[in-house]
Amino acid sequence: MNDDPIALLERELVDAARRHVSHGEAEAPRTAEPARRRALTTIGLLVPIGVAAAVALVALLALGGHTRPSPAHPSAAAASGRAVHNLDTILAVLRRPQTALDRKILSQSGLDRSGGAPFLGGGHVIAASARLATIAPWGSRVLLVVATAPAPGSQQGWTYDARLGRRLGGGLIVWVNHGGGCCSDAAAIESTGSWSSSGAGRSFAGGSTATRFYVVVPDGVARVAFVAPPASIQAGGPTYRHALTVTAPVHGNVAVAELHREFDGGPLMIWYAADGRVIKRVGNFAAAAHAAKPPQPGPATALSRAALRDPATPNPVRATPAVGGPHTTFALRFTQLISDADYAFRFTSVPHGSGCAIGTSTSNPDGGPDDVRGRTFTFRYAAPAEGWCAGTYTFSIALTDRGRAGGLGGRPIAPFGTASFQVRR
Amino acid sequence: MEGSPDPRTDGELLVATASDPEAFAVFYRRHVRGVLSFFRRRVPTAEAAFDLTAETFAAALEAAPRYELRPDPARGWLYGIAWNKLHEAQRRGQADDTARRRLGMAPIALTDEGLERIESLAGGRALRLLEALPAEQRDAVRARVLDERSYDAIAGELQCSSSVVRKRVSRGIQTIRRKLTEAES
Numbered sequence: 001m002n003d004d005p006i007a008l009l010e011r012e013l014v015d016a017a018r019r020h021v022s023h024g025e026a027e028a029p030r031t032a033e034p035a036r037r038r039a040l041t042t043i044g045l046l047v048p049i050g051v052a053a054a055v056a057l058v059a060l061l062a063l064g065g066h067t068r069p070s071p072a073h074p075s076a077a078a079a080s081g082r083a084v085h086n087l088d089t090i091l092a093v094l095r096r097p098q099t100a101l102d103r104k105i106l107s108q109s110g111l112d113r114s115g116g117a118p119f120l121g122g123g124h125v126i127a128a129s130a131r132l133a134t135i136a137p138w139g140s141r142v143l144l145v146v147a148t149a150p151a152p153g154s155q156q157g158w159t160y161d162a163r164l165g166r167r168l169g170g171g172l173i174v175w176v177n178h179g180g181g182c183c184s185d186a187a188a189i190e191s192t193g194s195w196s197s198s199g200a201g202r203s204f205a206g207g208s209t210a211t212r213f214y215v216v217v218p219d220g221v222a223r224v225a226f227v228a229p230p231a232s233i234q235a236g237g238p239t240y241r242h243a244l245t246v247t248a249p250v251h252g253n254v255a256v257a258e259l260h261r262e263f264d265g266g267p268l269m270i271w272y273a274a275d276g277r278v279i280k281r282v283g284n285f286a287a288a289a290h291a292a293k294p295p296q297p298g299p300a301t302a303l304s305r306a307a308l309r310d311p312a313t314p315n316p317v318r319a320t321p322a323v324g325g326p327h328t329t330f331a332l333r334f335t336q337l338i339s340d341a342d343y344a345f346r347f348t349s350v351p352h353g354s355g356c357a358i359g360t361s362t363s364n365p366d367g368g369p370d371d372v373r374g375r376t377f378t379f380r381y382a383a384p385a386e387g388w389c390a391g392t393y394t395f396s397i398a399l400t401d402r403g404r405a406g407g408l409g410g411r412p413i414a415p416f417g418t419a420s421f422q423v424r425r
Numbered sequence: 426m427e428g429s430p431d432p433r434t435d436g437e438l439l440v441a442t443a444s445d446p447e448a449f450a451v452f453y454r455r456h457v458r459g460v461l462s463f464f465r466r467r468v469p470t471a472e473a474a475f476d477l478t479a480e481t482f483a484a485a486l487e488a489a490p491r492y493e494l495r496p497d498p499a500r501g502w503l504y505g506i507a508w509n510k511l512h513e514a515q516r517r518g519q520a521d522d523t524a525r526r527r528l529g530m531a532p533i534a535l536t537d538e539g540l541e542r543i544e545s546l547a548g549g550r551a552l553r554l555l556e557a558l559p560a561e562q563r564d565a566v567r568a569r570v571l572d573e574r575s576y577d578a579i580a581g582e583l584q585c586s587s588s589v590v591r592k593r594v595s596r597g598i599q600t601i602r603r604k605l606t607e608a609e610s
Contacts, residue, residue, distance in 0.1 A: 004539065004542055005475055005533050005535055005539040005542060005543060006457055006461075006542060006543070006546060008533045009453075009457075009475075009478070009479050009482070009533060010450055010453050010454065010457075012479075012525075012530045012531060012533065013449060013450070013453055013482055013483065013486055013530070014446050014447065014449065014450045015530075016483070016486060016528040016529060016530050017442060017446035017449045017450075017486055018446045019528075019529065174432075327515040328515070329511075329512065329515065342578075344582045346582075383467065383515070384467075386469055387469065400578060400581060400582065
């Protein structure tokens with residue numbers, strides 16, 4: 001018996017998701033159109049594809065003299081052909097002769113071995129299509145290889161591209177060192193490119209905050225500008241107030257770039273021809289700018305100017321609710337006087353007694369996306385695991401950094417406000 | 426992600442869930458530890474943390490068909506659900522199971538081994554050991570490790586030098602590590 005509740009929960013969720021999927025199949029025509037609209041408003045992708053029948057990829061004929069398998073079902077073969085045809089006609093890197101290095105990199109990837117690409121759900125890679133597209137400045141090797149469609153009825157393969165609103169069969173794998181994904185067809189690559197990312201992450205242990213992008217683009221694209229709009233990464237993530245653009249040349253139909261940002265999706269892209277002409281803008285620049293537009297600070301006041309001079313300038317702080325129970329989350333609020341400031345919250349007085357120990361250095365170093373002058377800063381104190389003890393909690397708030405107005409040199413600053421809340425059990 | 430077989434973003438996984446159940450499994454595996462830790466730090470027992478985690482992911486699965494890709498990260502969306510579930514539970518005095526019931530999910534009985542696994546994954550034991558540290562070390566470790574703050578910022582707040590903060594963090598982590606090792610052996 002498996003006692004791992006984490007695995008059991010995963011199984012329950014996947015079973016529930018399967019029930020949802022089987023229930024939702026009949027609604028596919030209704031959901032396909034919104035999905036397609038999403039495709040127009042989102043940025044590049046590694047297109048998950050697949051098809052319900054195992055079929056040949058007729059378009060692979062041109063790839064290194066690969067033998068053409070017989071389609072199992074004519075209509076399925078046609079669907080698959082539509083999905084992957086012309087990959088070689090839009091990607092020059094697939095038209096060049098295969099080299100020993102291409103085969104070596106494929107072998108090192110393990111994709112050509114049995115079970116080497118389980119995410120294909122029974123599909124397999126076409127070894128003769130493997131090409132080492134480029135090597136990134138940081139040493140990562142980008143391998144492109146075409147894959148056939150998954151086996152009939154496979155639950156594993158990526159069988160549907162929700163954003164394109166259709167099922168696909170076979171396509172291009174973008175494999176970077178030891179990882180990658182499948183599959184993009186020609187239409188997807190021409191529409192948005194096919195991108196993969198790696199290396200994102202922030203870590204208190206000193207991990208990198210850079211994100212590396214690998215994007216496959218069709219012939220004719222000579223440079224790619226990767227644009228990261230202003231954004232707020234939620235749940236403790238960073239806030240980026242300014243756009244960042246990194247332009248990279250295309251080698252072997254692949255452009256790679258490293259952006260010192262954390263992403264949830266991907267960057268916006270501008271594809272340039274060799275003569276500098278803009279071929280395409282990928283992603284909804286207007287929506288991104290609107291969605292991520294940093295809030296504007298309110299007008300400077302006598303109080304805000306005083307706070308810049310003296311961070312301990314009194315500023316009213318309130319706690320809500322003023323009275324709560326052992327598991328109440330209390331919100332601490334005050335009007336911000338300085339944009340981009342950081343604050344330290346400290347309990348200065350807490351109830352005493354058994355089990356009432358509570359840390360005194362709780363703090364929030366970042367005001368978040370709305371931390372501009374004139375906005376209300378809200379910090380929530382969730383109850384400790386054992387619940388609040390009964391009594392009065394008093395806390396103080398001090399400025400620790402003035403943001404764009406400059407730091408405080410690490411020197412301790414007197415609090416600008418205090419407040420308290422009461423807990424009744 | 427490099428080294429991972431699935432490079433899709435969280436948002437893409439949620440969108441794909443409408444047709445690919447495995448996509449949600451990937452999303453779940455990426456975040457279950459974080460969500461579990463999130464709840465474990467805020468509720469008194471591992472059972473409650475697991476209950477809330479299950480309900481959060483069930484609610485996320487229910488809402489996935491309505492999820493649309495957006496500039497905001499899907500992680501924030503997930504933790505928004507988690508906060509709501511936490512607040513609901515605090516109001517009601519128990520974790521809700523509405524989403525799980527609607528999805529027809531079977532209840533999961535927790536064994537002692539299962540609870541151990543949850544504590545291990547959520548870092549509950551380490552958190553308890555953290556609370557048992559001397560106050561100076563506890564504050565320094567919490568500020569550095571949980572709040573992810575710079576040594577300089579912590580030093581400013583604690584009114585000491587950053588090298589002192591480093592020593593406190595180092596000693597605190599060593600103590601926690603040693604006690605965890607002793608407990609395991």
